[in-house]
Amino acid sequence: MSRISTEEVKHVAHLARLAVTEEEAEQMKKELDAIITFAEQLNELDTSNVKPTSRVLEMVNVLREDRATEGLPVEEVVKNAPDHQDGYIRVPSILD
Amino acid sequence: MDLFTSSLRELQELLNKKELSVSDLIDTSYKRIAEVDDTVSAFLTLNEENARAQALQLDDILAKGEASGPLFGMPIGIKDNIVTKNLRTTCASKILENFDPIYDATVIEKLRQAGTVTIGKLNMDEFAMGSSNENSAYKNVRNPWNIECVPGGSSGGSAASVAAGEVLFSLGSDTGGSIRQPAAYCGVVGLKPTYGRVSRFGLVAFASSLDQIGPITNTVEDNAFLLEAISGIDPLDGTSANVDVPKFTEALTGDIKGLRIAVPKEYLGEGVSEEVKNSVLEALKVLESLGAVWEEVSLPHSKYALATYYLLSSSEASANLARFDGVRYGYRTKNADNLIDMYKHTRSEGFGTEVKRRIMLGTFALSSGYYDAYYKKAQQVRTLIKKDFEDVFQDYDVIVGPTTPTTAFKIGENTKDPLTMYANDILTIPVNLAGVPGISVPCGLSEAGLPFGLQIIGKHFDESTVYRVAHAFEQATNHHTKKPQL
Numbered sequence: 001m002s003r004i005s006t007e008e009v010k011h012v013a014h015l016a017r018l019a020v021t022e023e024e025a026e027q028m029k030k031e032l033d034a035i036i037t038f039a040e041q042l043n044e045l046d047t048s049n050v051k052p053t054s055r056v057l058e059m060v061n062v063l064r065e066d067r068a069t070e071g072l073p074v075e076e077v078v079k080n081a082p083d084h085q086d087g088y089i090r091v092p093s094i095l096d
Numbered sequence: 097m098d099l100f101t102s103s104l105r106e107l108q109e110l111l112n113k114k115e116l117s118v119s120d121l122i123d124t125s126y127k128r129i130a131e132v133d134d135t136v137s138a139f140l141t142l143n144e145e146n147a148r149a150q151a152l153q154l155d156d157i158l159a160k161g162e163a164s165g166p167l168f169g170m171p172i173g174i175k176d177n178i179v180t181k182n183l184r185t186t187c188a189s190k191i192l193e194n195f196d197p198i199y200d201a202t203v204i205e206k207l208r209q210a211g212t213v214t215i216g217k218l219n220m221d222e223f224a225m226g227s228s229n230e231n232s233a234y235k236n237v238r239n240p241w242n243i244e245c246v247p248g249g250s251s252g253g254s255a256a257s258v259a260a261g262e263v264l265f266s267l268g269s270d271t272g273g274s275i276r277q278p279a280a281y282c283g284v285v286g287l288k289p290t291y292g293r294v295s296r297f298g299l300v301a302f303a304s305s306l307d308q309i310g311p312i313t314n315t316v317e318d319n320a321f322l323l324e325a326i327s328g329i330d331p332l333d334g335t336s337a338n339v340d341v342p343k344f345t346e347a348l349t350g351d352i353k354g355l356r357i358a359v360p361k362e363y364l365g366e367g368v369s370e371e372v373k374n375s376v377l378e379a380l381k382v383l384e385s386l387g388a389v390w391e392e393v394s395l396p397h398s399k400y401a402l403a404t405y406y407l408l409s410s411s412e413a414s415a416n417l418a419r420f421d422g423v424r425y426g427y428r429t430k431n432a433d434n435l436i437d438m439y440k441h442t443r444s445e446g447f448g449t450e451v452k453r454r455i456m457l458g459t460f461a462l463s464s465g466y467y468d469a470y471y472k473k474a475q476q477v478r479t480l481i482k483k484d485f486e487d488v489f490q491d492y493d494v495i496v497g498p499t500t501p502t503t504a505f506k507i508g509e510n511t512k513d514p515l516t517m518y519a520n521d522i523l524t525i526p527v528n529l530a531g532v533p534g535i536s537v538p539c540g541l542s543e544a545g546l547p548f549g550l551q552i553i554g555k556h557f558d559e560s561t562v563y564r565v566a567h568a569f570e571q572a573t574n575h576h577t578k579k580p581q582l
Contacts, residue, residue, distance in 0.1 A: 004460070016414060016459040017421070018452060019440035028456055031514060035457055038515055039403040042473050045480065052475030053482055055305050055335070056291050056531025057556070062334040076198045082428035091423055094435045 003036040004029060099124045100261040101579060104166055104318045107264070111158060111169055118154040118169035118213065121264075122147050125171040125215050128262045132582050135243055137235045138257035140176050141184045142216040147171070150213050157211075166321045166345075168211035173257045173266035176217040177224055177300040178309065180204055183214070187300050188232040189222045191420050191427045191446030201298020202333065203267060203309055203326045210325040215263050218253030222448045223417065224274055224302045226250050227520040230511055231450045238507070239281060240580040241546055245504040248278030248520075254312045255282035260582055265313040265322055269299055271306045272405050273499075273524025276536040279312055280499035280549020283538045283578065285319045285566070286312045288524075290557045291531035292337030294323075295330030301416040303409035304335070306528045315576055316537060316567040320344035323559065339557050347560035348567040353387030355565065356492045362398040363497030363523055363551075372498045375548040379539045380496065382572050383565070390496065395484040400477050401526040402518060406454075407461050407474035408529075413451075414458030420446065453514065478529050485530040489555050494565050498523055499536040499549035523551060533559045537566045538575040547578075 004012075009029045013020045020028065078084040083091070099107065099121065110116035126144055133139055154169050163169070174180060177187045179197035181204075186192045204214070221231035229237040229252030237252040239245040240260040247256040251268030255278035258266055268275040270288035279286025287310045294309045301307060311322035327341040359380065364373050380390050422428035422442030429441035444452070461470040488495060500520060510517045527534040532553055539550035550569065554562035570576050 008460075009456070012456055012460045012463060014440075015463060016455050017418075017436070017439040017443055018447075018455065019437075019444040028453070031453060032456060032460065034515060035406065036460070036470075039407055039470060039474075042400055042403050042407075042477050045397075045400065045477060047473060047476035047480070050476040050479050052472055053478040054475060056482060056529075057335075057337060059335070064331060072198060079198070080195055080425035082422060082426070089423060092433055092435050092438050 002033045119151040122151040138253040139216045171215045172212045173218045173263040179298040188220045190233045202295035221250035224250040248281035250274040258284045273521040275310045279536040281504035283547030287535040290533045295333040295336045297332035303412040347564045352568045355388040357390035358393040358492035358495045360395040368501045379550045397480045404474045404477045405525040410454040410458035414455045482530045495553040499551040503546035
């Protein structure tokens with residue numbers, strides 16, 4: 001049995017903001033199923049008393065002085081935007 | 097053209113004696129690129145006009161006798177996921193096809209201070225996801241030793257450009273082996289520094305708990321010089337570590353008497369080809385003859401590293417790549433009239449298959465109901481893998497094994513099944529998960545004439561010992577002097 005259904009693939013694609021066709025969803029289902037099945041070998045290990053590692057080095061918060069500095073120039077910041085006007089980035093309508 | 101088979105030290109001496117100019121070096125680089133890069137396909141963008149102008153300025157400084165430092169005037173190639181101000185940076189993705197960065201990465205700023213000249217931006221697997229360079233959205237890099245073969249990945253352009261003599265050295269990035277694996281396949285020296293050694297400000301993030309920038313060079317000494325120049329804490333990268341940067345080159349004494357080497361049995365086990373095993377056993381004999389002792393050890397959780405890595409790195413990637421949404425930079429679809437559809441179509445049209453596969457896997461592993469079973473589980477196994485290394489390093493100075501299970505494979509050979517492709521990285525991934533430094537140095541050629549790589553792994557922030565062992569091995573052999581005939 002597949003670890004993941006086509007419906008779940010479509011839901012995950014929506015969460016990831018990816019458009020998928022029916023065929024792509026079917027293909028992804030097969031590939032993800034294989035990878036997830038492979039990943040489940042981790043269940044052979046008892047980790048009930050193991051702390052998770054999110055970073056390898058001991059770190060504390062890195063603080064800096066709260067000092068105002070020059071920002072990047074607006075015309076530089078917007079120059080890579082696909083659509084901009086008067087120093088603002090333009091996007092398609094957000095509300096219907 | 098044999099300038100780039102010389103060492104940094106030799107080239108610096110020629111510059112100082114005025115037998116060579118920076119412009120000569122830059123010329124050599126672009127001439128070689130013109131000769132071979134149609135075949136090698138290492139470069140995505142050239143910086144020729146700026147590089148030549150910079151070379152003239154540096155030659156002025158040289159004429160005034162004000163040149164300083166081992167890297168002064170040296171031509172370097174930069175992996176295309178490191179941002180360079182006003183020099184196109186694509187990550188080998190269509191989604192960043194026309195991206196023109198507005199600032200330099202910290203490593204680029206440091207290289208400028210050291211006086212290197214950026215020759216161009218190097219091809220890679222899209223967003224550094226891949227082990228063969230076949231995931232570049234633009235073209236396949238070819239292995240200079242055999243153009244039917246892959247150069248490895250994801251820093252395939254970085255390794256191939258050095259092997260092909262197009263630049264003296266390059267920068268790559270390594271998340272699960274992306275510097276060491278292509279260095280092994282292309283017969284050059286590649287180091288992944290300790291996590292936190294080098295600032296990642298300006299490195300386009302793939303998996304932030306694993307990514308490191310590192311040097312790819314012809315020799316161990318050149319590698320140590322380049323790492324010295326790019327290391328150090330950076331206020332712009334909160335994960336860069338507040339530790340001293342030693343003079344790595346001073347560690348290259350050639351003396352490894354009494355050094356204790358651990359050889360994990362898992363690194364010479366199933367899946368590792370006979371000829372690769374033999375190359376490592378031969379290398380161990382050399383290290384023994386220099387006075388080191390080696391013993392077999394176990395890193396018992398090695399077999400779980402691959403699954404752990406793909407869960408963690410894909411999860412982190414799914415978050416990091418959320419920024420590519422068609423709003424502030426990069427490609428935007430023409431096929432959408434509302435915002436959500438714009439995001440979806442931009443990303444589906446802009447990203448390649450492997451990148452989408454990993455975003456999907458990562459989003460799944462982080463999603464409600466699966467987080468504990470996959471993401472948290474992988475973080476727990478990561479703790480066990482890290483502890484394997486800590487235990488071995490209680491008793492040993494370095495860990496030695498192969499860099500890759502085989503030599504370079506043919507283009508197209510492994511593209512059908514993602515899991516087969518992922519298995520290329522079984523010997524390099526644990527090093528990233530543990531955050532320790534690792535180097536690949538050439539250790540001979542296969543019967544088919546393809547390079548083997550010897551991997552030397554050290555303790556956190558002990559690149560000095562890694563370099564000392566690598567250098568002693570290199571100087572005792574002639575493997576690094578062999579070059580591909582293109």
